[in-house]
Amino acid sequence: NAGVMQNPRHLVRRRGQEARLRCSPMKGHSHVYWYRQLPEEGLKFMVYLQKENIIDESGMPKERFSAEFPKEGPSILRIQQVVRGDSAAYFCASSPIEGHETQYFGPGTRLLVL
């Protein structure tokens, strides 16, 4: 009964590099959400995806950030040209269907930008 999987768990990048964060939802779940937690803050919504579709990206920064959830494979959150302010914990959650189903979270990826 595998839960939401995220990798890597820790990622270190230098300023200007790219970061790729992966998320495999729970079996049977087709909805994926990405959240970011900055130090000493709550989780902030970034983007909501279904297979091959971005449903809501209202929380995504306009530049450098992108997300996808392809037909096959995990969901990817991509951050180009990382800056120190991108250092945070990035959590992925999944749910089985839309409409107020509980979201189950992965362990997170902790990104550190040097």
Place this chain on the structure above:
Amino acid sequence: DQQVKQNSPSLSVQEGRISILNCDYTNSMFDYFLWYKKYPAEGPTFLISISSIKDKNEDGRFTVFLNKSAKHLSLHIVPSQPGDSAVYFCAASDVVTDKLIFGTGTRLQVFP
């Protein structure tokens, strides 16, 4: 604009006693509320939820109360155990979007 607020950053409770964690919200469109528990270096773990059509939901030692007129919900843990020590997040979603809006969390410490 913090739509979900947890005004107590920390709470300390003796083992066996009741822990009460509070959460206030401002958006009257919120209709589904959840509590998550989070340990350091782990993802949030779902605890309990409540729909706006209810005012109480109970699951074992955990009970969530919703007061819609006051836009307030609370999580009761009784009896509290040392393993309950963690950060507790309140979250809400509205009828239009499925995204969760989180509070800033309350750190609960249960001491023997």
